[in-house]
Amino acid sequence: MRRLAEIIIIGDEILGGYTIDTNSAWISRQLSKCGIETVRKQVVSDLFPEIHLALSRVGNDTELVFITGGLGPTRDDRTKNAIAEFFGGKLILNESYLEELRQRFARMNRPFNENNISQAYVPDNAEAIPNRNGTALGLHFQVDRKEWFVMPGVPMEMKGMMEESILPMICREDANAWTEISLRTTGIFESALAEIVEPKFENYSDLKLAYYPGPQGVDLRIGGPRGERLEAAAAMLREFLQEWYYADGTKDLSALLGEMLVKRGMKMAVAESCTGGLIAHRITANPGSSEWFLEGVVCYSNEAKIHYLGVKQETLEEYGAVSEATVVEMAEGLLQRSKADLTVAVSGIAGPGGGSLEKPVGATFIAAAMKDKTVAQQFCFFRGREKNKEFAAQAALNLARKIVQELV
Amino acid sequence: MRRLAEIIIIGDEILGGYTIDTNSAWISRQLSKCGIETVRKQVVSDLFPEIHLALSRVGNDTELVFITGGLGPTRDDRTKNAIAEFFGGKLILNESYLEELRQRFARMNRPFNENNISQAYVPDNAEAIPNRNGTALGLHFQVDRKEWFVMPGVPMEMKGMMEESILPMICREDANAWTEISLRTTGIFESALAEIVEPKFENYSDLKLAYYPGPQGVDLRIGGPRGERLEAAAAMLREFLQEWYYADGTKDLSALLGEMLVKRGMKMAVAESCTGGLIAHRITANPGSSEWFLEGVVCYSNEAKIHYLGVKQETLEEYGAVSEATVVEMAEGLLQRSKADLTVAVSGIAGPGGGSLEKPVGATFIAAAMKDKTVAQQFCFFRGREKNKEFAAQAALNLARKIVQELV
Numbered sequence: 013m014r015r016l017a018e019i020i021i022i023g024d025e026i027l028g029g030y031t032i033d034t035n036s037a038w039i040s041r042q043l044s045k046c047g048i049e050t051v052r053k054q055v056v057s058d059l060f061p062e063i064h065l066a067l068s069r070v071g072n073d074t075e076l077v078f079i080t081g082g083l084g085p086t087r088d089d090r091t092k093n094a095i096a097e098f099f100g101g102k103l104i105l106n107e108s109y110l111e112e113l114r115q116r117f118a119r120m121n122r123p124f125n126e127n128n129i130s131q132a133y134v135p136d137n138a139e140a141i142p143n144r145n146g147t148a149l150g151l152h153f154q155v156d157r158k159e160w161f162v163m164p165g166v167p168m169e170m171k172g173m174m175e176e177s178i179l180p181m182i183c184r185e186d187a188n189a190w191t192e193i194s195l196r197t198t199g200i201f202e203s204a205l206a207e208i209v210e211p212k213f214e215n216y217s218d219l220k221l222a223y224y225p226g227p228q229g230v231d232l233r234i235g236g237p238r239g240e241r242l243e244a245a246a247a248m249l250r251e252f253l254q255e256w257y258y259a260d261g262t263k264d265l266s267a268l269l270g271e272m273l274v275k276r277g278m279k280m281a282v283a284e285s286c287t288g289g290l291i292a293h294r295i296t297a298n299p300g301s302s303e304w305f306l307e308g309v310v311c312y313s314n315e316a317k318i319h320y321l322g323v324k325q326e327t328l329e330e331y332g333a334v335s336e337a338t339v340v341e342m343a344e345g346l347l348q349r350s351k352a353d354l355t356v357a358v359s360g361i362a363g364p365g366g367g368s369l370e371k372p373v374g375a376t377f378i379a380a381a382m383k384d385k386t387v388a389q390q391f392c393f394f395r396g397r398e399k400n401k402e403f404a405a406q407a408a409l410n411l412a413r414k415i416v417q418e419l420v
Numbered sequence: 421m422r423r424l425a426e427i428i429i430i431g432d433e434i435l436g437g438y439t440i441d442t443n444s445a446w447i448s449r450q451l452s453k454c455g456i457e458t459v460r461k462q463v464v465s466d467l468f469p470e471i472h473l474a475l476s477r478v479g480n481d482t483e484l485v486f487i488t489g490g491l492g493p494t495r496d497d498r499t500k501n502a503i504a505e506f507f508g509g510k511l512i513l514n515e516s517y518l519e520e521l522r523q524r525f526a527r528m529n530r531p532f533n534e535n536n537i538s539q540a541y542v543p544d545n546a547e548a549i550p551n552r553n554g555t556a557l558g559l560h561f562q563v564d565r566k567e568w569f570v571m572p573g574v575p576m577e578m579k580g581m582m583e584e585s586i587l588p589m590i591c592r593e594d595a596n597a598w599t600e601i602s603l604r605t606t607g608i609f610e611s612a613l614a615e616i617v618e619p620k621f622e623n624y625s626d627l628k629l630a631y632y633p634g635p636q637g638v639d640l641r642i643g644g645p646r647g648e649r650l651e652a653a654a655a656m657l658r659e660f661l662q663e664w665y666y667a668d669g670t671k672d673l674s675a676l677l678g679e680m681l682v683k684r685g686m687k688m689a690v691a692e693s694c695t696g697g698l699i700a701h702r703i704t705a706n707p708g709s710s711e712w713f714l715e716g717v718v719c720y721s722n723e724a725k726i727h728y729l730g731v732k733q734e735t736l737e738e739y740g741a742v743s744e745a746t747v748v749e750m751a752e753g754l755l756q757r758s759k760a761d762l763t764v765a766v767s768g769i770a771g772p773g774g775g776s777l778e779k780p781v782g783a784t785f786i787a788a789a790m791k792d793k794t795v796a797q798q799f800c801f802f803r804g805r806e807k808n809k810e811f812a813a814q815a816a817l818n819l820a821r822k823i824v825q826e827l828v
Contacts, residue, residue, distance in 0.1 A: 025632060026445075027448065027459070027460075028452060028458065029445035029448030029452070029458070030445075030449070030632045030639070030641075031445075031632070032440065033440075033441065033445075034440055036437065036463075037434075037438075037439075037441075038437060039437065040436050041436070041438070050435055050436060051435070051464075051465065051470075052435075052462070052464055053435065053462065053463035053464075054460070054462055055462075057459065062459075069477065168803075224433060224438045224439070226439070231438065286704075287701075288701055288703065288704025288705070288709075289697035289701035289704060289716055290701045290704075291697070292697025292700075292701075292718040293696055293809075295697075296694075296696025296809070297696070297805070297809070299771070299773065300773060301696075301720070302720050302774075305720050306721045307717070307718055307719050307728070308716075308717070308718030308720075309715070309716070309717055309728075310690075310697065310704070310715055310716030311715050312709075312713050312714055312716075313715060313759075315714070315759060316714060316758070319757075319758075320715070320728065349727075350724070362704070363707070364707050395576075396576065397705070398705060401701075401705070
């Protein structure tokens with residue numbers, strides 16, 4: 013039987029929409045890896061009656077409750093008091109933690125004041141959870157046949173507590189536990205993917221199959237009891253979908269590409285027009301990317317395409333900046349002028365302006381070049397400037413993957 | 421009196437954490453501009469009992485309810501049926517919308533099937549809300565002295581409905597309505613900002629002042645009855661905080677910079693090391709940025725700094741790639757070699773590797789250059805690779821703003 017969880021987010025910044033809640037999504041994904049399903053979420057303000065209402069609404073079906081936000085040192089932070097009171101506990105000063113806090117502040121040369129002392133109070137009906145990345149302790153209540161975990165709203169602090177203390181406590185190694193394997197694909201629409209996958213999956217009707225489309229492609233999730241059968245279904249799909257499958261879980265395509273290049277001792281460079289730096293930004297988001305990424309050129313103007321990449325004036329005049337001929341010259345020019353073993357180039361019309369009947373907004377050309385091979389592809393995206401950039405960047409990284417894997 | 425709203429998000433992708441909910445934050449921010457405060461949010465799955473539970477939990481204090489998700493054409497999309505049933509209505513085929521849909525599909529050469537017909541059914545106790553960006557109609561129920569608005573979960577469709585139909589309906593032009601003005605600042609910590617703002621704000625204690633720190637700076641929000649007094653307080657702070665204030669609302673610093681450059685007929689170029697393309701990506705996120713942005717160079721390797729920007733080998737050897745001398749040469753080199761009137765350059769240690777005692781992870785140098793002036797600044801960020809890139813990009817755009825405004 014799957015275990016069920018609920019999440020309560022406390023805080024006016026989230027409620028007012030000034031901060032986007034990413035914590036609850038992260039928590040749910042971690043839980044699903046342990047076979048725990050999130051069934052409800054609530055977002056409430058930091059007032060006592062609102063916090064109490066949210067706590068009272070947690071369902072009888074729920075075994076685990078995760079609460080974030082409102083554990084800071086200021087007056088706004090009422091979560092600890094509100095929950096302790098709701099469960100009939102009272103706050104007790106933890107002398108040894110107070111001393112630890114004083115020493116930490118002294119080491120950092122920061123003044124220690126009354127507000128900070130409040131951080132050392134712990135409800136007498138809860139266990140404290142250590143916080144390696146901040147001063148607010150987490151709390152663990154066991155009430156009403158449920159486990160209640162209270163964590164700070166700062167993502168780094170919440171994640172640290174989950175990974176170091178909470179997940180090891182709740183993730184049982186149950187041989188039959190429900191789990192999911194997520195296969196990331198790109199370059200194929202959800203409907204087309206379903207059409208080819210469904211017949212192949214007929215023998216696995218005991219497993220659950222779901223499609224999650226996003227700007228970077230479609231994630232295919234296979235759910236079922238942990239074990240060989242689930243692994244076999246995943247292995248079959250990885251092999252069958254080779255052209256589109258690139259990684260398990262939540263790994264970014266740029267990270268996968270980096271691993272492939274490091275393994276082969278290759279380095280890459282990028283030439284971007286319509287993606288405007290997004291490909292380089294995604295690549296350099298990976299720690300250690302300087303090992304395999306040399307340089308990027310964002311050439312918005314024709315002059316820049318000529319100056320940095322040696323694109324010919326005639327090519328630009330004859331075919332236009334958004335053309336296969338131009339991206340091929342961009343990719344090959346960068347390969348010659350840099351020390352890279354692999355280059356990708358993108359040119360397109362991101363919109364909203366600049367489109368024509370022949371080359372509408374979203375028309376995008378992508379090329380990838382290696383020493384003895386250049387490949388190019390044409391796309392037409394139509395989702396608005398922001399999404400067009402995202403789609404084009406993903407398509408470019410995918411073409412780079414495919415040229416390295418000799419799939420094009 | 422402020423009007424109160426609640427939001428209900430329906431969908432397993434959001435609940436499971438595979439999609440991050442940005443809709444509810446956007447809705448709340450739009451509502452707050454009309455003086456409507458969001459007091460609770462719920463996220464539930466698309467099962468009938470869960471949807472009914474969420475509807476039954478909407479508070480007596482709430483006047484407006486916004487529901488998104490689950491209006492698509494597939495079997496998973498149960499929102500319309502569940503809500504119609506909850507309010508005792510039944511679905512009726514809207515013949516004229518069915519005909520419109522058929523024609524739309526024909527124009528796009530897409531097959532029209534049984535699933536799509538479901539989109540033309542409307543509950544007999546609701547008004548349909550047109551959807552310019554998709555096929556699912558929105559719904560407007562008036563039940564239990566509340567207005568209930570049901571919208572698709574696709575952000576573009578939801579936003580279109582809100583802007584075109586719903587906000588004009590609910591945003592009353594009430595002279596005394598509560599409203600907020602948000603002033604964006606960057607380059608100053610929340611505590612330091614509060615220290616200088618609080619004394620200046622003493623005369624405005626009837627207004628509400630709140631600080632919202634984020635990776636791009638601190639947003640200062642002033643709340644109160646719409647009118648002259650609120651405007652005066654905002655004008656006072658804009659003037660007083662000139663060094664850090666850059667825009668109202670949610671405008672990105674890169675958009676503001678673009679407006680300044682277009683007004684002055686200037687064009688810019690960027691040279692990025694540790695920000696790895698993020699500055700160019702933010703700039704090119706603005707429609708029409710090709711009018712004021714020429715090119716960007718992402719030079720991760722020393723060779724690229726020498727080759728593209730003419731940084732001297734000796735400078736790199738004597739001071740290192742992460743140094744004031746190097747960023748100054750990067751900015752000035754790009755200014756000479758491009759047709760830009762303004763350049764910015766960044767070099768830093770994004771982490772997690774590469775730090776030393778003298779130059780720890782987060783050490784970042786930024787320079788901005790114009791024809792007769794170059795300025796440089798040193799920072800030390802310490803929030804992990806992703807945030808370090810964000811902070812550095814924002815600091816670079818801010819230095820560009822300040823050199824153009826002659827504030828440095």
